[in-house]
Amino acid sequence: xxxxxxxxxxxxxxxxxxxxxxxxxxxxxxxxxxxxxxxxxxxxxxxxxxxxxxxxxxxxxxxxxxxxxxxxxxxxxxxxxxxxxxxxxxxxxxxxxxxxxxxxxxxxxxxxxxxxxxxxxxxxxxxxxxxxxxxxxxxxxxxxxxxxxxxxxxxxxxxxxxxxxxxxxxxxxxxxxxxxxxxxxxxxxxxxxxxxxxxxxxxxxxxxxxxxxxxxxxxxxxxxxxxxxxxxxxxxxxxxxxxxxxxxxxxxx
Amino acid sequence: xxxxxxxxxxxxxxxxxxxxxxxxxxxxxxxxxxxxxxxxxxxxxxxxxxxxxxxxxxxxxxxxxxxxxxxxxxxxxxxxxxxxxxxxxxxxxxxxxxxxxxxxxxxxxxxxxxxxxxxxxxxxxxxxxxxxxxxxxxxxxxxxxxxxxxxxxxxxxxxxxxxxxxxxxxxxxxxxxxxxxxxxxxxxxxxxxxxxxxxxxxxxxxxxxxxxxxxxxxxxxxxxxxxxxxxxxxxxxxxxxxxxxxxxxxxxxxxxxxxxxxxxxxxxxxxxxxxxxxxxxxxxxxxxxxxxxxxxxxxxxxxxxxxxxxxxxxxxxxxxxxxxxxxxxxxxxxxxxxxxxxxxxxxxxxxxxxxxxxxxxxxxxxxxxxxxxxxxxxxxxxxxxxxxxxxxxxxxxxxxxxxxxxxxxxxxxxxxxxxxxxxxxxxxxxxxxxxxxxxxxxxxxxxx
Numbered sequence: 001x002x003x004x005x006x007x008x009x010x011x012x013x014x015x016x017x018x019x020x021x022x023x024x025x026x027x028x029x030x031x032x033x034x035x036x037x038x039x040x041x042x043x044x045x046x047x048x049x050x051x052x053x054x055x056x057x058x059x060x061x062x063x064x065x066x067x068x069x070x071x072x073x074x075x076x077x078x079x080x081x082x083x084x085x086x087x088x089x090x091x092x093x094x095x096x097x098x099x100x101x102x103x104x105x106x107x108x109x110x111x112x113x114x115x116x117x118x119x120x121x122x123x124x125x126x127x128x129x130x131x132x133x134x135x136x137x138x139x140x141x142x143x144x145x146x147x148x149x150x151x152x153x154x155x156x157x158x159x160x161x162x163x164x165x166x167x168x169x170x171x172x173x174x175x176x177x178x179x180x181x182x183x184x185x186x187x188x189x190x191x192x193x194x195x196x197x198x199x200x201x202x203x204x205x206x207x208x209x210x211x212x213x214x215x216x217x218x219x220x221x222x223x224x225x226x227x228x229x230x231x232x233x234x235x236x237x238x239x240x241x242x243x244x245x246x247x248x249x250x251x252x253x
Numbered sequence: 254x255x256x257x258x259x260x261x262x263x264x265x266x267x268x269x270x271x272x273x274x275x276x277x278x279x280x281x282x283x284x285x286x287x288x289x290x291x292x293x294x295x296x297x298x299x300x301x302x303x304x305x306x307x308x309x310x311x312x313x314x315x316x317x318x319x320x321x322x323x324x325x326x327x328x329x330x331x332x333x334x335x336x337x338x339x340x341x342x343x344x345x346x347x348x349x350x351x352x353x354x355x356x357x358x359x360x361x362x363x364x365x366x367x368x369x370x371x372x373x374x375x376x377x378x379x380x381x382x383x384x385x386x387x388x389x390x391x392x393x394x395x396x397x398x399x400x401x402x403x404x405x406x407x408x409x410x411x412x413x414x415x416x417x418x419x420x421x422x423x424x425x426x427x428x429x430x431x432x433x434x435x436x437x438x439x440x441x442x443x444x445x446x447x448x449x450x451x452x453x454x455x456x457x458x459x460x461x462x463x464x465x466x467x468x469x470x471x472x473x474x475x476x477x478x479x480x481x482x483x484x485x486x487x488x489x490x491x492x493x494x495x496x497x498x499x500x501x502x503x504x505x506x507x508x509x510x511x512x513x514x515x516x517x518x519x520x521x522x523x524x525x526x527x528x529x530x531x532x533x534x535x536x537x538x539x540x541x542x543x544x545x546x547x548x549x550x551x552x553x554x555x556x557x558x559x560x561x562x563x564x565x566x567x568x569x570x571x572x573x574x575x576x577x578x579x580x581x582x583x584x585x586x587x588x589x590x591x592x593x594x595x596x597x598x599x600x601x602x603x604x605x606x607x608x609x610x611x612x613x614x615x616x617x618x619x620x621x622x623x624x625x626x627x628x629x630x631x632x633x634x635x636x637x638x639x640x641x642x643x644x645x646x647x648x649x650x651x652x653x654x655x656x657x658x659x660x661x662x663x664x665x666x667x668x669x670x671x672x673x674x675x676x677x678x679x680x681x682x683x684x685x686x687x688x689x690x691x692x693x694x695x696x697x698x699x700x701x
Contacts, residue, residue: 219316221319222311224325225311225329225334226311227330231329232653234499
């Protein structure tokens with residue numbers, strides 16, 4: 001059963017963070033935000049919030065609320081926030097700050113379509129090898145930022161982290177992107193890029209294997225056995241995080 | 254507090270009589286018939302055929318290989334996946350690589366692969382017909398053998414897997430006490446059933462609502478559990494010593510087992526010894542004999558039949574009526590073949606003084622490894638009893654060194670698991686150990 005508050009956290013933390021790469025990689029998105037110097041905030045009950053800072057043609061997605069966003073959108077429930085992301089049902093956000101910046105919201109709507117273009121690409125889009133690689137990178141980042149929310153908030157996944165020792169799990173793709181999760185005091189802290197001294201490394205041999213893993217078309221254990229994925233170091237760390245990761249598709253299919 | 258084998262063993266490693274030169278008859282037979290192929294000289298093992306079969310397997314078997322034999326638990330690509338044959342302490346994989354084996358099929362092999370005597374006993378029973386409407390007399394003979402050789406055993410029952418027995422034992426404890434709670438040590442493996450599986454899938458919260466946990470050697474924590482919920486604790490299930498995966502083994506601290514036994518006795522709870530992994534590797538009479546305590550129920554599997562699928566539980570007279578009330582059966586559980594194999598296996602173990610021999614071989618291996626580790630700058634120590642040690646390398650919190658070392662040794666001809674305790678068998682000889690140590694030296698040189 002899907003917990004709407006977990007899904008809301010995933011939308012704000014795991015999905016939106018991909019904008020940081022999209023405004024750099026995608027020309028249309030880059031042009032759109034090149035002159036933006038705004039901060040856009042989404043929030044809903046349960047201390048669920050994030051804000052996106054735009055400036056110098058880039059953006060940064062920051063968990064949590066800020067005091068003075070350019071526009072602040074408050075959703076009366078996690079469900080309504082999720083409706084905005086899924087396009088199902090009514091969203092009805094309340095603009096509690098910067099309602100006069102309606103043009104920015106329209107621009108953000110265009111930006112979100114570029115997000116969708118890369119996160120849910122058509123088969124045609126995936127034929128472009130660069131787009132394919134970018135999509136896999138987005139899947140990697142979405143997974144690792146998403147696992148934090150699932151592991152810390154999903155009722156069934158929460159026990160997986162009980163007693164897990166501190167450490168760093170690095171996920172890397174040979175000739176491709178890397179990301180890592182720092183585990184400290186039972187909390188997860190995802191980061192883009194490789195780690196300096198990972199406690200455990202999960203290394204995929206190529207971008208296609210990574211795509212198969214993240215889309216569920218290839219079995220992780222089979223990839224490990226066949227040598228397409230190499231797992232070294234303190235394996236229980238990966239085991240615990242992977243158990244939580246397995247629940248991510250229930251939310252973000 | 255936690256203690257390691259090196260620091261506080263409550264009992265020394267069985268007989269100190271050197272068995273290095275006293276190769277048993279069983280071992281001699283096994284060695285004489287071992288495959289002729291020698292360990293590689295120069296070149297390292299290739300696992301291409303293993304990988305080829307695995308690529309077929311993943312299409313028709315979930316994970317390709319699941320459970321404790323999953324490649325993910327070793328170092329995939331650097332260990333064999335599929336066995337082809339074995340004799341004595343050695344086996345050959347599908348690529349034709351021969352290994353001196355220090356996992357012994359994760360414990361079941363104890364008198365050598367394809368042991369002639371055990372196989373002959375199994376075949377003899379099989380030829381009479383294995384699975385009938387009724388058990389054979391062999392079941393009674395095996396129960397008599399168990400009762401005769403294990404001090405606290407007044408009766409015995411049989412199954413096929415360790416999980417069959419550990420789960421059943423907890424039910425007997427509940428039946429006997431009319432209580433709900435079962436206490437176990439955190440991080441201990443007792444099988445694959447919902448109350449104890451180390452896996453995550455398929456569980457619901459209700460599966461473990463009646464489980465209580467404490468840490469190994471923390472008698473104070475067990476006392477606290479009894480203080481708070483003693484009137485609802487049916488039983489305490491524990492392994493003879495703590496042998497988790499991916500961490501060094503921890504022996505019981507002085508007085509720990511006696512304390513556990515007293516708490517169970519004082520509170521009317523059943524003390525269940527899960528001797529599935531350790532049975533017949535610490536003592537011929539059960540591992541409680543080695544550590545000096547008296548459980549109410551004991552569960553066995555692995556080594557009892559040298560790999561033939563059979564498990565057993567034994568218990569005290571006062572639990573017999575409760576045991577009779579807990580339904581126990583399986584389609585093939587009373588088959589004669591495995592019962593006869595077990596009878597023969599136990600006969601060999603006793604006749605050959607196998608436990609003493611395994612301790613001597615283990616000590617030889619441990620001493621050699623520790624000397625080599627010091628020599629090549631990789632200090633290491635073996636934790637746990639010498640018959641089933643777990644190797645720990647210094648300054649290796651994330652296990653990278655042990656993974657590399659075990660992979661390098663395995664590629665040279667001795668199967669070393671990086672994350673699980675090892676097992677010695679009665680078939681290992683001093684020559685086998687020395688050959689392995691030679692491979693270890695080469696591996697350490699390669700590690701630089």
